[in-house]
Structures are given as C-alpha cells and as structure tokens.
Amino acid sequence: MRVPGALDGWVADAGAAARPRALGTRRRALVWVMVRLTGLLLSVLVLGHFALTHILTDVANTGSSFVARRWGSGVWLAWDWLMLAAALAHGTAGIWVAIEDYTPSPAARRRRQWALLALAAVLFVLGSVTIARVILG
Amino acid sequence: MTLVQALFVVALIAVLLAVIGFATVVVAGAARGGAGSFVTPALLGRMVRSPAERAEVDRWAFYAHRISGFAVFAFLALHVCDVGLYGLSHRLYDQVHQLYGTAPLRLFECGLLFGILFHTLNGLRILAIDLADLRVVTARRLLAGAFALTVVLGLLGSVVILRPVLG
Numbered sequence: 336m337r338v339p340g341a342l343d344g345w346v347a348d349a350g351a352a353a354r355p356r357a358l359g360t361r362r363r364a365l366v367w368v369m370v371r372l373t374g375l376l377l378s379v380l381v382l383g384h385f386a387l388t389h390i391l392t393d394v395a396n397t398g399s400s401f402v403a404r405r406w407g408s409g410v411w412l413a414w415d416w417l418m419l420a421a422a423l424a425h426g427t428a429g430i431w432v433a434i435e436d437y438t439p440s441p442a443a444r445r446r447r448q449w450a451l452l453a454l455a456a457v458l459f460v461l462g463s464v465t466i467a468r469v470i471l472g
Numbered sequence: 473m474t475l476v477q478a479l480f481v482v483a484l485i486a487v488l489l490a491v492i493g494f495a496t497v498v499v500a501g502a503a504r505g506g507a508g509s510f511v512t513p514a515l516l517g518r519m520v521r522s523p524a525e526r527a528e529v530d531r532w533a534f535y536a537h538r539i540s541g542f543a544v545f546a547f548l549a550l551h552v553c554d555v556g557l558y559g560l561s562h563r564l565y566d567q568v569h570q571l572y573g574t575a576p577l578r579l580f581e582c583g584l585l586f587g588i589l590f591h592t593l594n595g596l597r598i599l600a601i602d603l604a605d606l607r608v609v610t611a612r613r614l615l616a617g618a619f620a621l622t623v624v625l626g627l628l629g630s631v632v633i634l635r636p637v638l639g
Contacts, residue, residue: 394578399565429538433542
C-alpha cells in the first residue's frame with residue numbers, strides 16, 4: 336500500500352520504534368500479495384458490477400425481480416460472492432494499515448483493529464448467508 | 473417513508489460522516505507529517521508545473537487512494553446490509569431499493585463512481601509500478617492518465633446515471 340514519498344504516516348504518528356512487530360515479514364509479504372491479487376480481481380468484478388447496475392441497467396430497474404433473474408445464474412452468484420470476499424479482504428487489509436498509521440496508542444490500535452475484523456466478519460457472514468439462501472432455495 | 477427506508481437514510485448519513493471524518497484524519501495527518509508541503513499557495517504554484525516535476529502529486533495520490541478506498545469500503549458495509557434484506561423479505565429490499573433511484577442517491581452514486589474509478593485506476597498504476605519497476609517520471613505520467621480517465625469516465629457515467637432525474 337506504500338507509494339514513493341508517502342512515508343508521512345510512518346514518521347508522524349507512531350514512529351518506527353513504536354510499530355508493533357505482531358505481523359512477521361513473511362506474513363506482511365503474503366498480505367501485500369493478497370492486496371494486489373484481490374485488487375486486480377476487483378478491478379474487473381466491481382467495475383463490471385457497477386456498469387451492470389448503473390450504466391447498462393438504470394438503477395431504478397434493479398429491484399428484487401432484477402436480483403432474482405440475475406441470481407438465477409450460478410455465474411452471477413459466484414461473481415457476487417467472490418466480489419464480497421475479495422472486497423472485504425482487500426478493504427480490511429487497507430484500513431488495517433491506515434489504523435496503524437493514525438493510532439499511536441497500542442491499546443487503542445488493537446481495539447480498532449479488532450473492531451475492523453469483527454465488522455468484516457459480520458459482513459462476510461451476512462453476505463454469504465444471503466447468497467447461500469438463494470442457492471439452497 | 474417506511475421504517476426500513478428511514479434506517480437506510482440514517483445509515484447512509486453515518487457512512488458519509490465516517491468518510492468525512494476519515495478524510496479529515498488523513499489530511500490532518502498530512503499537514504502534521506511534514507514530509508512535504510501542505511496546501512499552500514506555494515504548493516498550488518508548483519502543481520501547475522509539468523507533471524514530471526510535481527513530486528507532491530505522489531503524496532496526494534496516496535491520500536486520495538486511502539480516502540477513496542475507505543469511502544468504497546464504508547459504502548460496501550451498508551450495501552451488504554441492504555442486499556441482505558433481499559434474503560429477509562423482497563418487499564423490504566424493494567422499499568430500500570426505491571431510494572437508490574431518487575435524485576440525491578443518484579448524486580451519491582456518481583460520487584461513488586468517481587471514487588471507484590480513481591481507486592481502481594490508481595491501484596492498477598501501483599500494480600504496474602511494482603511489477604515493472606517503472607521510472608518515477610513514467611509513474612507520474614500514469615498518474616496523470618489515471619486522473620484524466622477518472623474524470624472522463626466519471627463524467628460520462630454521471631450523465632447516464634443522472635439522465636432519468638434531469639428530465
């Protein structure tokens with residue numbers, strides 16, 4: 336998530352010494368790869384989703400009958416579930432780093448990161464249950 | 473307005489406030505960080521130079537990426553909930569969905585489109601920088617391209633989204 340010249344968060348707030356070492360280098364590298372892969376995936380899934388529901392179809396015509404028709408196809412169910420999982424993983428990893436940058440207190444940082452994980456877990460379960468109920472009828 | 477519609481409006485306002493709050497934290501952090509200049513007349517003067525010379529735009533692209541990413545995630549949280557209503561009751565889903573077609577929500581959707589476009593295009597640029605080890609000048613040209621494409625595609629999309637309510 337780092338771009339050249341964007342070191343301010345690291346310098347300004349917590350500082351390198353205060354940075355937690357909870358995540359090992361190898362795990363950070365895996366998260367880095369995950370963010371890139373999900374990002375690439377989402378560039379297709381999200382833009383495709385937005386184009387379908389706002390450009391190709393007027394948003395006023397995307398009511399429950401539109402959803403029912405679309406979710407009659409396994410491809411769209413897979414599309415939406417993959418989009419949900421990728422977006423939550425990608426967004427959680429991104430906001431995780433933002434919390435580190437803007438929360439100097441270790442206790443507050445841990446609280447916020449747990450809250451983020453809890454929110455992502457709830458959304459994942461809610462979205463997955465919604466899709467699973469359609470599949471199971 | 474039904475109860476579920478009122479809840480959606482309250483939640484949407486909460487999303488917008490969260491985005492404004494986060495953006496304030498990011499911009500305030502930028503001002504405090506001191507890694508470069510903040511928004512001053514001198515900075516704005518440098519911004520009108522050729523893209524390759526504007527080192528500051530890298531930082532501002534980073535902040536814009538962060539804020540747009542947070543905004544899309546915040547909306548995603550709300551969107552997963554309103555689509556979740558579909559599993560609960562089609563009638564409740566349709567009540568909330570009606571709001572999506574109103575003028576204020578369409579305006580919001582235009583903003584969402586700009587956020588998604590910038591985050592996507594700048595994200596692909598970051599991927600290209602990582603994979604191809606691009607020179608700084610090339611990376612800045614790509615940023616200018618990502619910004620231009622965001623504006624063009626965002627405006628075109630906004631016309632399509634807003635046309636039904638513009639009469």
